[in-house]
Amino acid sequence: MLQPITCNNYTIHFNEELYTRLNKHIDSHFYSKIFVLVDENTHEHCLPYFLSNVQTNLEIEIIEIEAGEEHKNIETCSGVWNVLSELGADRKSLMINLGGGVVTDLGGFVASTFMRGIDFINVPTTLLAMVDASVGGKTGVDLGSLKNQIGVINVPVFVFVDTKFLNTLPSEQVRSGFAEMLKHGLIHDEKYWDKLLKTSGETNELDNLIHESIVIKNKVVMEDPKESGLRKTLNYGHTLGHAIESYFLQEPSKPTLLHGEAIAIGMILATFLSHELHSFPVNKLKTITEVFIQKYGKVQFEPTDYERIIELLKFDKKNAFGDINFVLLEDIGKTIIDVKVDNDLIIKSFEYYKNH
Amino acid sequence: MLQPITCNNYTIHFNEELYTRLNKHIDSHFYSKIFVLVDENTHEHCLPYFLSNVQTNLEIEIIEIEAGEEHKNIETCSGVWNVLSELGADRKSLMINLGGGVVTDLGGFVASTFMRGIDFINVPTTLLAMVDASVGGKTGVDLGSLKNQIGVINVPVFVFVDTKFLNTLPSEQVRSGFAEMLKHGLIHDEKYWDKLLKTSGETNELDNLIHESIVIKNKVVMEDPKESGLRKTLNYGHTLGHAIESYFLQEPSKPTLLHGEAIAIGMILATFLSHELHSFPVNKLKTITEVFIQKYGKVQFEPTDYERIIELLKFDKKNAFGDINFVLLEDIGKTIIDVKVDNDLIIKSFEYYKNH
Known part of the structure; x- marks a missing residue:
């Protein structure tokens, strides 16, 4: 039980x-x-x-x-x-x-x-x-x-x-939710991340993984009720993920992304930024990129999209004073909050995603 | 200061x-x-x-x-x-x-x-x-x-x-606010009520009365943060007052009442009910009725109005389960909460107002 x-x-x-x-x-x-x-x-x-x-x-x-x-x-x-x-x-x-x-x-x-x-x-x-x-x-x-x-x-x-x-x-809805579980692994617990990669999706096993995911999120929230530090780590992949989701929703030429599909992209970009700025291990960057692309497919971006997505970041309610704050990783389970990233590097992360 | x-x-x-x-x-x-x-x-x-x-x-x-x-x-x-x-x-x-x-x-x-x-x-x-x-x-x-x-x-x-x-x-706006101050006197402090009746309206004196009124309301709120008892006394005159205010607002043939004008009527009605149900002293009922009518004038009601005002009471958010809960007085400064009043007596209170 x-x-x-x-x-x-x-x-x-x-x-x-x-x-x-x-x-x-x-x-x-x-x-x-x-x-x-x-x-x-x-x-x-x-x-x-x-x-x-x-x-x-x-x-x-x-x-x-x-x-x-x-x-x-x-x-x-x-x-x-x-x-x-x-x-x-x-x-x-x-x-x-x-x-x-x-x-x-x-x-x-x-x-x-x-x-x-x-x-x-x-x-x-x-x-x-x-x-x-x-x-x-x-x-x-x-x-x-x-x-x-x-x-x-x-x-x-x-x-x-x-x-x-x-x-x-529908299965794509389950897949969308699974992206948040993968996030909980990345920000909190490499063992849990590994378990997620190995799961067969059998009901009992999934039930236990869901339970563990909620335990992780709750632990993070309880330790930081005022959202002044640790809790920000739950935003991993969401800074760009939210902006991509909003942009695709308002742009008639783009498909509508499910939340999990958008933050899957956001997590690839954030992990790339983590590698560039905080020496996140390159082999794990490679695995993470492949896991997400294999599971969630790949979305087409044009250079004009980047600019407009970056523009939307300004309106994210978590970006007080108009600064864009990223959560990044030094390693799986080791987060750094409030990292400022300049626009050129954000564009470079999109290029990384595109060329992968 | x-x-x-x-x-x-x-x-x-x-x-x-x-x-x-x-x-x-x-x-x-x-x-x-x-x-x-x-x-x-x-x-x-x-x-x-x-x-x-x-x-x-x-x-x-x-x-x-x-x-x-x-x-x-x-x-x-x-x-x-x-x-x-x-x-x-x-x-x-x-x-x-x-x-x-x-x-x-x-x-x-x-x-x-x-x-x-x-x-x-x-x-x-x-x-x-x-x-x-x-x-x-x-x-x-x-x-x-x-x-x-x-x-x-x-x-x-x-x-x-x-x-x-x-x-x-405009002076009628000041008069409207003064009704809440009179309410604070009625529910909490006969001395304060007497001071309010005697005031000349001179600025320094009014400033002190305003300050005292806020102190009274704050005392009541601080003693009952969850609104489970004492704080309900602030609703004196408001059960019918709110319904009258809403009814006059939605009824094209009626003048729009300021909040204080509506609760002034509500307080006359509630004081009458207090007299009928809880022996509120008749001489003070007389004074209170005269004070409010003198200060706020008199509004015309038809018997059809009563029914529709009573109908509106059902929607007051303070009336859980559809029961109408009144705050009444045993004397000035002595409140009783959660009093159920039947419709006939409510109509009788309107008749009292009308015939006064």
Whole structure:
């Protein structure tokens, strides 16, 4: 059995044990009503199974939003706030966010701001949301093409990780989430990284790797609640990865990248920069590059793209004062934060990716 | 000199001392940029004086929103978030909200959610915002006709109360704020209530009364940070007052009431209910009714209005489970919370108001 993970002010429960905890929690908390937020995909593929496990006499209302990052915005929040209000939600209502990162991030923000905050539970249904959004208390939505620009830090009362939901996902979604797990290996633990490279993907093994990934992320977050140091290491591959993701989303000629696909590129670039600036071992750079390209394929960049991606970096909310701060590696598991990198070297990293 | 008031995690400074503190704070906090949020009124009447007292080399950007409760909504927030983003606001930006409750509530919410929270300072320019919104950490906006339905609890780094701004206000705005001061007397301190009735309105005297009012509200908030008991007493007159305010706002045939005008009616009704249900002394009920009617005039209600106002009570976010909870008084300064009142008695209280 996967052990519960104690986070800052809440607990993550897994698989079998989860529904017992959920039903017990609902039973003992005198909620007035339950609202389950879904998108059209989780409505169809996850909700029936989820509801079949919930035992309560309370009324359960379903609120559906449109799937996809392009709907993770304030307009969608307004819709959900209005529906909550029309359906009679009050301060004693419970909101359950059943879905991927869009549903849990947006639902967490809606719950945290409705009547200045009601209880919410996150039930991530994608691998990405399980290993990433489940820890850290970040809620929020995008502002135009700027990711997570509007939000608050606030924790759910529980996170429930049921890995059965992964069976409902297309394989590229699972692969996307796996990129965050690879990141946890790179920034924290070379043994875990090696285990990830060797996994056959068999269910039990994957469950354990997911659990270990969440333990790593939680350890990092708990050691640095104010995000003043260690926690920045979770941004590995994300500085350029986010900018690439935003740029591809707004550029009609480019394919839309999944988050994991974008940060896979970001991690190749960051590892190249790590080699150039901090002597990251060249043999490991080679392995990492090959692992990511083999798993996530290769995306075409033109020199004009580089400039516009670098331009977008300025708007990343982590770049106070307009400086671009990178997380780099001296070796796997050995991070350096707040590294300034000049534009020429960033372009050189793109060239490295292109020519590999 | 009015002494600073220490609140939960921040301090309220007054008059002369304030600008020294502000300039010192800016000087020592390495902000990247300063944004001052105003509405068209405070832009014209308060901003020039305010800016003439600010000494800094930092860039100061002004963001103006439209004045009035009808603009205290998510659409206005979206506008401000976008302007912040376009003007290059980052995590090290400081936001100063210069205005009445709409500007400080909305600005506080915008700052608390921009990049998951940037520093903000509130500079209330109305009496209502000075004695009410300055304490308690409530930020937020309305959802349709539902007041403060969307928001978070978050404190500013400072509140600066400069009573000179009161000279820029129309007299009915000062009168509206005075209603909250009268409320602080009724729920907390009969001596303070008596002082308020005797005041000539001379500046020094008013400054001291404002200071005392903030001290009372802060005492109540500090003793009950989780809003589980004592703090509910601040809602005196607000259960019906809020509903009346919302109803008059959405009803084209009714005049728009200022907040203080609405809660003045709410306090007459609540005092009548206090007399009926908890033997509030009849002579004081008479005085209170006369004081409020003399100061705030009388509003016309039809029996059809009562029903629709009672209907609106259901949506008040403080009424968990659809129950209507009143704060009542046994005597001035002696509150009882969580009192259920049936609709017939509410209608009787409107009849009392009408026939007085």
